[in-house]
Amino acid sequence: MPLLGDILDPIKDDLQRLEEELNELVNSNLEPLTGSSSYLLNSGGKRLRPALVLLSGKLFDYKFEKVKPLAIAVEFVHMASLVHDDVIDDSRFRRGSEAVNYKWSNKVAVLSGDLLYTFAASSLTKLEDSKYLKHLLEAALEMTRGQANQTINGDDYRLSFEEYMKRIRQKTGLLMGKSCLLGAKATGARKENQKKMENYGLNLGLSFQIADDLKDLIGSKEELGKEPGNDLKEGTLTLPIMIALEESPRSEILRNLLKKEGPEREELEKGIKIIKGSGAIEESLEYSKKFADKAREALPVALQNPYAENALRVAARFFGGEEVKGRTYLGRGLPVQGST
16 A cells, blocks of 8 residues: 555655564474464554654654664554464455464464564553553453454344444554554553554544444455455444445345355345445435544644654545545545545
């Protein structure tokens, strides 16, 4: 995603240094899990959460060595949650490549996730303040609760909007919020600015998750690395699916599709068409933009580094589904109007 590189330009050198550190860590610990952990690390992740740590730190008294352990920790927590989620969901692919649980086994995948959580905690032992670990543990606990709720109640298709928002807040928003808070905290920001950064990250996470759910329906196979409609295939309720269930006259077809084990490709295409015809895509996009706006409004004015502040503002627009420099996070699936 070349545009993401443009957005992250203020931290590109430090991101490269961070990438080298991450690879060194996973390639020097505990065979035989090194291979699976390294495979996951290099499977095309955006490094969005550690980037948020670095960019948030850039707004204040930034020193790379101060924020590095936090950036490493949030990425390992994120990676661990992904590999565990893939086991729970029996996912075959992750970012267009075979998932760890299929390439190796469920046992290796679970152990790899456990190892990554250990790496995250180990990284934070380099810091004197125990509150860093407390913040990250809070996010990890809520992520687990969110996944547990989705797994246990996965066949209940009466999810309310409030319950959906709580779920994506737990699974995505909180870790992004803590990423921004930790970056600000490590570089000496005042508490009110730490809170502003946490609010920025939380709202960015909500916006990003809704846009990501949209992308699963309107993105191309090339953009997604897999066939669109995976959430439908897995019976996972997302905001556009929920809206279509409420508003489409053909909602019963959609409901039956969600309950079906292993639906055919043509059935998924029919389901996607029903969702598109219900107005759910446009309505979900408005929600994504609303949270992106809230994220931008939360940002403090960064006199020390306006370039990093602007990067965070542009990131909110881009991941919220707006067009930036002629591109949108949603890819070619939907013509989205926005300023360049």
